[in-house]
Amino acid sequence: MAAIAILDKVSKRYPMAGQEVPALREISFTVQSGEFVSIMGPSGSGKTTLMHILGCLDVPSSGSYVLNGIEVSALSEMRLTDVRRKQIGFVFQNFNLISTLNAVENVALPLVYQRLSQAEQHERAAAALEHVGLKERMKYRPNQLSGGQQQRVAIARAMVTQAPIILADEPTGNLDSQTGHEVLELFAKLSRDGHTIVMITHDHEVATWGQRTIEIKDGRIVADREVVAQ
Amino acid sequence: MIGQTVRLSFRAIWSQKVRTVLTMLGVIIGVAAVIALVALGNGSARSITSRIQSLGSNLIVANVGYNPFAAGAASSTTSAPPSPPPPLTQSQVSALASTKGISAAAPVMSGTATLGVGSSTLSSSLDGTNGSYSSILGYHLADGRFLSPLDVQAANPVIVLGSGDAASLFGNENPVGDIVTVNGMPFHVIGVLASKASSAGENPNDFAVIPWTTYNQVFGSTGITSVDLSAANHANVTKDVGRLEDKLLGWLGSTQDYTVTAQSQILSTLSSVNRTTTLLLGGVASISLIVGGIGIMNIMLVSVTERTREIGIRKAVGASTRDVLAQFLVESLVLAGVGGLIGVAAGVAFSHVIANALKASAAVSLPMTALAFGFALAVGLVFGLWPATRAALMRPAAALRVD
DSSP states (O other), X not given: OOEEEEEEEEEEEEEETTEEEEEEEEEEEEEETTOEEEEEOXXXXXXXXXXXXXXXXXXXXXXXXXXXXXXXXXXXXXXXXXXXXXXXEEEOTTOOOOXXXXXXXXXXHHHHHTTOXXXXXXXXXXXXXXXXXXXXXXXXXXXXXXXXXXXXHHXXXXXXXXXXXXXXXSTTTTSOHHHHHXXXXXXXXXHHTTOEEEEEESOHHHHTTSXXXXXXXXXXXXXXXXXXXX | OHHHHHHHHHHHHHTTHHHHHHHHHHHHHHHHHHHHHHHHHHHHHHHHHHHHHHTOTTEEEEEESOOTTSTTOGGGSSSOOOOOOOOBOHHHHHHHHTSTTXXXXXXXXXXXXXXXXXXXXXXXXXXXXXXXXXXXXXXXEEEEOOOOHXXXXXXOOEEEEOHHHHHHHHTTSOOTTOEEEETTEEEXXXXXXXXXXOOSSSOTTSEEEEEHHXXXXXXXXXXXXXXXXXXXOGGGHHHHHHHHHHHHHHHHOOGGGEEEEEHHHHHHHHHHHHHHHHHHHHHHHHHHHHHHHHHHHHHXXXXXXXXHHHHHHHXXXXXXXXXXXXXXXXXXXXXXXXXXXXXXXXXXXXXXHHHHHHTOOOOOOHHHHHHHHHXXXXXXXXXXXXXXXXXXXXXXXHHHHOO
């Protein structure tokens, strides 16, 4: 197995009221290709900051982060955009779909920025929607879909580019346990299909869906263990 | 990509209908105002120009008589006006006519006479002149003939009626060959002039002409004090005026004793005044277009703030700074462009409505319309730049944190 994400002593400090507040302190871990990793921690532990750094939405204050062979910790915003476009698929807690676009257009959005032809955008977005079981809802706007359906649209958007890594930030946080379960089943299926998934959650039970759990607290890793198959 | 961006921006704009219409209103009013005001300005300029041109754009008028406004006249204003200069002789008129660049000259004596046919009478303008008069002033014959050199030489009692006088005296009948009395004396009607478009304030058809020699006999005139001349080429009118002035100065000895005025000089003065007025109107209207642009900027700033999360999402899935900049620039350009198109339509319609209401003429010029529309687009671009830059430079992580 090849390493897809290598973090080495990654720290992040935010300036606040004149002094620097550390959010992450020397985080080091490696995600292998095809792994399904859960990052777990209570709110305020720094897991969202970690997610932003893993997703190249933000850069570390110090340390090194190599994603799919690219050292991204010192890239310009322009190069980071390029990395996000090609390497990462995002799933957010509150779905983050664009309300004026319908399901298939939301899924196609990353392809728009990859400058694919509209025909190809549509074809691939439709296939991704079919994969998450929403073929019949292609033309629906986000406000016409249930929370679970919206999150499945978001998952389709994350996988449509065939990105090497999918990042999910509390993907079940806004869903009831039944729908949450369905969404987690979908992640498990993607994992079986070979997708690399990093999921952030505060919920122990949700975290056990991954093959490995990294626990963080106060910006530090406090545990990193394989999940025993249930 | 561009086509998709434009299409999606239409949808984003249309999702906020009331706001969009109100924002566009600023641009619509601005563009419509520019087009309508400039059209009305151009229209009035064109109608004034055509009225003056209908008098003959090659027309030069030489007047003999004391002119207190001539150069050097100021010193004599305190003393009594000097005795009037002598009128021109027929040979001097001929000499003026043979000046280089002048194609024709006609002495003009003007007065009012009572014309009569049977028991009906008419008070009318009456000009005493020669055969060149009609060509110099651009009159055509509807019937009969104009004055001949023989008529002038022999002081024949012949009269040519303007179409207005002909209609007043004879109705629909053809007056040629009939007798008209001028202040009681019988004149033979030899011709009728074709109608000319009426000019500002006066009807150019309500008059009659007789030979100037006959005019002298009937009215005991003081002689030739006014000569209408025609320049062969209107491009050289200024030089022609100078040569005429030289001749008159040689005869009369004082620059205060004559004036030579070219119609085209009046025309160019008037049209430059008109151009200035039109530009001024256009400039004032452009200000409202700029105000419309500020409206666009205002609403785009609001939109960028409201859609911070959307910007974060787009950046997260791979939109570059340039992609986001392009998206918001296209949105403000679409606002300005659609507003501009509606404004063009409104401006054209508006200028016709106003022209009809004021009985004025409107001339919508294509370059001006293109300019107004282009200006609207430029306004959209310039005022969209700041909001779009603000959107483009948002940090994705920060944008996603906003609720």
